[in-house]
Amino acid sequence: MSENFSKLGFAKTYIYPALALFLIPIGCLVFYTYIQSTYDQQFLEAAKADIRNDQQLTPEEKGGLIAFYETFPPSRLIVSNQPGAAEWRELQDTQYLIEQYSLAWAVRISWLCIWAGIAAFVLTGIGVALSLQSQAMQYRSLWVGWHSLRLFCTLEVIAQGLLVFSLSFWIPAFFFSVYIIKVLLLFAIIALGAIGVVIAAIFKRPNDDFVVQGEILTREMAPQLWYDLEQLSSKMQTAPPDHVIAGIDDNFFVTQLPVKVQDKHEQVQTLTGRNLFVSLSLLKKLPGQEADAVLLHELAHFSGNDTLYSQRIAPLLARYDHFLQGLYEGGVSRPVFYFAVMFRALYEISLGSLSRQREFRADRLAAEATSSHDMAHALLRITAYSQYRAELEKEFFEAEEVHEQVNLSERIDGGFLAYTNSFVDKHNVGELATAHPFDSHPPLKQRLEAIGFRATPDAMRSVLYDESIGNWFQKIDDAELLEREQWTAYEEQFRQFHENILAFRYIPSNQQEQELVEKFFPPLTLTAAKNRPVSFDFEKVTYEDWDAPIYYREIESMTFENQWGARLDLVVKRNGKSKTIKLPLSKTQSEQQEVMGTLENYYGRAVSAIAYQKSLKEPEPMSPDEDRFSLET
Structure with missing residues (x-):
């Protein structure tokens, strides 16, 4: 979610729909209060007539009884502990008492939903405000928020389900003096179905596997790389990663979440602990000091416990998103869903804010360990590469004919230097951001300014116009073969996917199509x-x-x-x-x-x-x- 929204836009998108939480309770409160008032008035008029016609009562007794019923109508007597209330209830018909009890409880449940909703809004705001303080507070507030909100939302769905069911009885009963069994059963099934879906969503474990295409680099495969990583880790005052994964994505990242690594033979191995992903294609294009800066940036996330808190927060977010899906699918629970989405949207602001702080910190530490020029040049090169690759993939994807082969890596290697001129001249470079599977990166302009780097377009062209092979790429045994095998597999997958997409585009006009x-x-x-x-x-x-x-x-x-x-x-x-x-x-x-x-x-x-x-x-x-x-x- 982008943080670049206006206050009005956020309110219209999230706050206003969240107010639907009160739609059913307020509607029921008004409706049932009106029914109680109508029944109270009817009872009072009948009671006054009976009292006035009772010849055995004195005028004072008649006045006292009328005053009592005016003060304590049936809607109050049904739940009152006042003297005479119990005796009054004993004199009433059983069906009449059941109806009065159901009205009283419907009003109570409506008020309970309203006040609980107001409290949830306030506590949500406090929780999100606290989450902005630190990563530790962010995790604690989300943990408390998740457990509190799932309880609140579940109880709210149950309560609103009961209110909806009660409406299926009272609307025909009050206006038409009938009740329809089929309608009651239908709404009972709808309410129970919503409750069942929501409760199931709490306990069902979402599929949050993180799968990466790549090759695990053992120490035997890249001894020099591992040695240099240990040196960089020492410089960053953190332990080296437990595993290194080499792929062809257009980014670097670290994580402590379990990673399922799928190799070229589609065999999957699960890695736990501190994992570092390196892009072979980018390592090939990054000169030594620039690659040092990028790797130091990633290691800084370890030293700042960023990956530790991401490891704790990610499962909570996955479960919460799964719970949101249950609320959405419940039907009757849809108003509660909009409230829960608002909390998730507010929390996304907190996640984005702290994520950007983490990136600025990692950039600063990497720039201090190398230089601001090295860090800035690496960011420029990675951003240009990602943009060029994205544009080529879009070109391949939008083609209207079947690709005999997708020579994406060849096009990138052969055209990157020529592309750098158009990249600087035609793209709004400062607003671009590097790709990342977990964190939202700030725009390039902000990151460069944060490390004190300034550059003219000519200087950017000079930085990017470098075709030397990065020395970190050369620290991996058979790096060329590893990269080529992964590109071959990726390009074939891309070709097949594009072929499948064409089947959804064509209205065949020839035999080939x-x-x-x-x-x-x-x-x-x-x-x-x-x-x-x-x-x-x-x-x-x-x-x-x-x-x-x-x-x-x-x-x-x-x-x-x-x-x-x-x-x-x-x-x-x-x-x-x-x-x-x-x-x-x-x-x-x-x-x-x-x-x-x-x-x-x-x-x-x-x-x-x-x-x-x-x-x-x-x-x-x-x-x-x-x-x-x-x-x-």
């Missing part, structure tokens, strides 16, 4: 009702009882019906008119699911292709030229 689409969406014949065939291909579905096949572009909606036999009702628009065409389904559930799943997938592909081709024909909006950013002050 049709063959590609059919590679992923081949003609299929499945079983419908009474073992009769239903056939699918990339553009239509065919059934023998229909006059003509149904093309996916004709379908407006699909509905599953199981009354009088399972079937799909397809609303089709032809010649400007809509009509419903039925597809009877097999009685076997697995065959039903297979037909519906296939239709959904093939229809989804066709819709995506139609939308994509339409977007190509629409003119793109004009955008003003961006001003070139200069680091010169």
